[in-house]
Amino acid sequence: MKPFHYLRPTTVKDAINALASAPNARFIAGGTNLIDLMKRGLVAPEKLVDINSLPLKKIEQKAGFVRIGALALNSSVADHTIIAAKHPLLAQALKAGASGQLRNMATMGGNLLQRTRCPYFYDTAFPCNKRNPGSGCSALEGINRLHAIFGFSEKTGPPTCIAVNPSDLNVALSALDATVVVQNTQGERRIPFADFHRLPGDRPDRDTTLEAGELIVAVDIPDAPFARNVHYFKVRDRASYAFGLVSVAAALDLDNNRIKTARLALGGVAHKPWRLFEAEKMLVGQPVSETAFRQAAEVAMRDAKAFEHNAYKLKLAPNSIRQALTLAAGIS
Amino acid sequence: MKDKNEIDATGPRRDGDHHQEDRRLFLKQSLAMTGLTLTPFSFFNAEPDSYSVLAGNADRVDLSLTINGVKRRLSVDPRTTLLDLVREQLGLTGTKKGCDLGQCGACTVHVDGQRVLSCLSFAVMQQGRKITTIEGLSNGASLHPMQEAFIKHDGFQCGYCTPGQLMSAVSCIREGHANSEAEIREYMSGNLCRCGAYPNIVKAILAVKTSGQSV
Numbered sequence: 001m002k003p004f005h006y007l008r009p010t011t012v013k014d015a016i017n018a019l020a021s022a023p024n025a026r027f028i029a030g031g032t033n034l035i036d037l038m039k040r041g042l043v044a045p046e047k048l049v050d051i052n053s054l055p056l057k058k059i060e061q062k063a064g065f066v067r068i069g070a071l072a073l074n075s076s077v078a079d080h081t082i083i084a085a086k087h088p089l090l091a092q093a094l095k096a097g098a099s100g101q102l103r104n105m106a107t108m109g110g111n112l113l114q115r116t117r118c119p120y121f122y123d124t125a126f127p128c129n130k131r132n133p134g135s136g137c138s139a140l141e142g143i144n145r146l147h148a149i150f151g152f153s154e155k156t157g158p159p160t161c162i163a164v165n166p167s168d169l170n171v172a173l174s175a176l177d178a179t180v181v182v183q184n185t186q187g188e189r190r191i192p193f194a195d196f197h198r199l200p201g202d203r204p205d206r207d208t209t210l211e212a213g214e215l216i217v218a219v220d221i222p223d224a225p226f227a228r229n230v231h232y233f234k235v236r237d238r239a240s241y242a243f244g245l246v247s248v249a250a251a252l253d254l255d256n257n258r259i260k261t262a263r264l265a266l267g268g269v270a271h272k273p274w275r276l277f278e279a280e281k282m283l284v285g286q287p288v289s290e291t292a293f294r295q296a297a298e299v300a301m302r303d304a305k306a307f308e309h310n311a312y313k314l315k316l317a318p319n320s321i322r323q324a325l326t327l328a329a330g331i332s
Numbered sequence: 333m334k335d336k337n338e339i340d341a342t343g344p345r346r347d348g349d350h351h352q353e354d355r356r357l358f359l360k361q362s363l364a365m366t367g368l369t370l371t372p373f374s375f376f377n378a379e380p381d382s383y384s385v386l387a388g389n390a391d392r393v394d395l396s397l398t399i400n401g402v403k404r405r406l407s408v409d410p411r412t413t414l415l416d417l418v419r420e421q422l423g424l425t426g427t428k429k430g431c432d433l434g435q436c437g438a439c440t441v442h443v444d445g446q447r448v449l450s451c452l453s454f455a456v457m458q459q460g461r462k463i464t465t466i467e468g469l470s471n472g473a474s475l476h477p478m479q480e481a482f483i484k485h486d487g488f489q490c491g492y493c494t495p496g497q498l499m500s501a502v503s504c505i506r507e508g509h510a511n512s513e514a515e516i517r518e519y520m521s522g523n524l525c526r527c528g529a530y531p532n533i534v535k536a537i538l539a540v541k542t543s544g545q546s547v
Contacts, residue, residue: 006393006410006456028457035413035452036433048410050457075446099522100503101437104446105453240521 002044010053012183012217018049019213020185027051027215029071030105032098033114040122042131056109056217059083064223067181070109070216074098074169077108087221089251092232093172099241109216111169112180112196113208116271117243118146118163129160129204137161137204145309146245149317151199151270161204162307164268165197166243172232173219174273175249175265181218182210189214197272204271226251226263233324234267235316244268246316248324252288259283259292264300264325269317276300279321288329290322297321393456399424400468408455415439415450418465426466426495430524437523440496441465447503449522466495469502477545478502481536489527497523501537502547510541 009015019025025047028034037043056069059080066082077083078094098106120126120138127135139147139162152159178193197208210216229252236242247267253260262283264276279296286292297318306314392407399422408417415432418424418441427450430438434452441450442464469476478501481487488494500523504510509519516534525533540547 001411003391004410006454008456008459028454030452031454031457032434032449032452035454039432048454052457099437100500100507100509100519101440101447101449101522102434102452105448240518 001038001041002046004045005047006050007047008050008053012054012056012215015049015051015054016183016185016213016215018047019215022047023212025049029107029110030073031110032102032106033110037115041124042122051215061086062220065179065220066223068108068219068221070107070218072108073104074106074108074111075100075103078103086223086227087172087176089176089226089230089232089249090169090172090221092230093168093247093249096232096234096244096247097168108169108219111167112173112216112219113210114167115207116163117166119143121163129200130163131205133203133205139163140307143309144307146243146268147307147310148270149304149306149310149313150266150274151272153199153201159200160202161200161271163200163204164270165207165272166268167273168232168234168244168247168267170197170273171247171249171265171267173221174275175251175263176221176224176226177263179220179222180216181220182214183217184211184214188217190220193273194275200271207271224251224263225253225261229254229328229330231324231328233320233327235320246313246320248317248320250321250324250328252283252325252328254288254329257288259286259288262296264296264321266300266317266321269304269313276321278302283325288331290326293322293325293329296325395456395459397458397460398462400464406455410454410456412455413451414441414443414453414455414458414463417455418450418463424465424467428492428495430493430496435524436493436496437500438493438496440499440523442499442503445506447500464499466498469498476502477540477543477547478505478536481540482533485532485536485539486529487533487536488525488529493523493525493527497525497533501533501540504537505541505547510537513538 007018009018024045026045027049029051056071058069059072059082060067061082066086068077074094078091083091118139120128120142121130126138129135129137140158144162147162148164152162173193180191180196182189195209198206231250234244234247236244244267246269249265251263262280264279266274279300282299283292283296300321301318304314393410395406395408397404415429418427427441428438430436432451434449439449439451440447443461470479478498500520504516504519510516513534516537
């Protein structure tokens, strides 16, 4: 690992200033992904700014939304009374991710920024457009069992990157229409969750729209009637402690068995959390039924396209959508 | 005479340990030499940042923390993980290095009472914190109830993952997630065991939980 300067500022202003003057500096919070990347030499900051002393750990109910500080630990958020009462979908997603130890380290802001687990991104013996733009995508012709079925473009040639976003939290936050609050030297910027993560396009090296030197300070989740009928459904290679092959965040607002509002997002299928707007629209006004859920799953899968080793996702994803909706509606 | 805060690289010596410790010392010295050779010269001349609260340059950073109840004042290379600090610098080799990538749980320790992976945290990030390793779990010669339970229920075979399993098992009960076999399996899933001692590990944890003993 390359040597780095270590700083521990105590104010947000100092932290942002520490990065503003150094292009190759990084913030570190939980470190659960960054230290891994540094050990493998994929990231080599000259300066590491430890933000754990910043006052960004609070979880509070505000007028019309819940604000979660960027440094709130995944375990604190998952077990918090406000989250359990108002956003159980978020708690379920967090508990489906990682392990007890990692959830005690990983922070809210860091989870948003974790890098893909595409093996070709980590293995420097292979070309990778995300790691080394322009070098090519090894997954296209490689073992692409874990890879995307949505969101890559073939308009101007082969897809640049078919890696998927690994976070469970992101899938739930996408369904809950969260807002990411970031701070830079100019002030505060609010990024709707749908615009926070990117599709690969011609810049697969960029996972998010966060600009250099910006610091995530909070995530806001608007109040919504999703305290009861929610389910985070995750399919993995083993029963626990594995990244999702496919996951679904489902939230329903029901009125006498009729769907007033629906939220659906998929994980493990694209470069960003994959919100299913069309399927949501289709569900509104329908009675809770297997037929409605099947139709929603069909609509959701319309643009899906598989590669050599991940065709199973074309079946696993719609089945998971139906299962998540069924469990959310409580009719299993 | 040694200051009580001074780092003791070798720890207490016992007959028969010499070979093992000489090997560790040799490895450490070799690694240190390699580090010197590879470290870019410019880092030794780098300007400190004026706004930094605790500016460390790339050489060493001062660090105070409590390990198993003992306050330590140390000086560490910022690249040192908490795992390497306890094993290599403090000689507490009970905590194991399995994958060193946060995937196996062998390096689990408690920081301020919470279980974490020591391989995925830099030691310098632990300023002022209280660390408990497996060496701090027992009360002198008397074993912790979880250690007794692992022996009684045969919760290990080769033993390499056991320190991590024990630290995690204690947290599993403290966190209130040891109420059934299924719950224990879920909340212990971050600790892998290649020997496959899982059924007996679960039994041991459930036994401690059911006994109502303080952990």
